[in-house]
Amino acid sequence: MLAAAEGVAQPSMTALVHRLEAQGLASLVDHPEDGRVRLVAITDAGREVLAERRRAQCAWVTDLLAALPEQDVRALGEAMHTALPIVRRMVQTAPRPRVPGGGSAS
Template identity: 40%
Template sequence: MAESEEDIGGVAEAIRQAALLAMRHLLNREELSVSAMEVLHTLSVEGPTRITTLSEAIHVSQPAMTQLIQRLGRRNLVARVTDPEDGRATVVNLTQSARDLLHRLRNEDNEKLAAMLATLSASDQEALRLAMHVAGPIIRRLNDSAARLAQATTGPGMQSTEGEQ
């Protein structure tokens, strides 16, 4: 394996380890499934969104997304409202309860991370701070690229059929 391939492999493994850290220690699965968190996060970033758009973004079938939205609606986390651009259609929007929940979960995640980071030496903490200062924007661009690539390769009606876990 060429040195650059080994470097890319090392970067890929570091990203996988970071994802594993987030999955194991930051996602509150007892409160919300991964799919539910993805929907709430998407709505918090994108604003009111149609179910078809959400199902494409989260890579679940439209029926699975409809069921998830119904469950989130029963928990008063989302509400369907008339689409301001097309009065015949509806969009899904976050409720204040969802915004409050996301804020609380973000704070809890930050507390968990702070406790984990406190176990590192001061020099490791500084090295990680510097690395994330550089890597953070790159990871955001990777997420954006992955979303665009997934949307380009997964047309409407071709989504995964995975539902809420």
């Protein structure tokens, strides 16, 4: 399921999950109701890395916006106000892409 949700092939997602696990950023845990299923859980170290990346991205966008003239910032704000509800509806109603060979994910 994870591979299909992310639009990648099963072997690619499995390799990614194993790399995250080897780095201590994720762990595989048993599904509480289905012994055939393994769930991917984020570790505390993974949460820290994720939080730092989000902070860095926010700072980058803040710097980009700070460099714009106020008129451009207002125009972007108005455009986002109009576009965001449309994009949300599109995402909520769009069918998920099928991935060739995509089965259940690790």
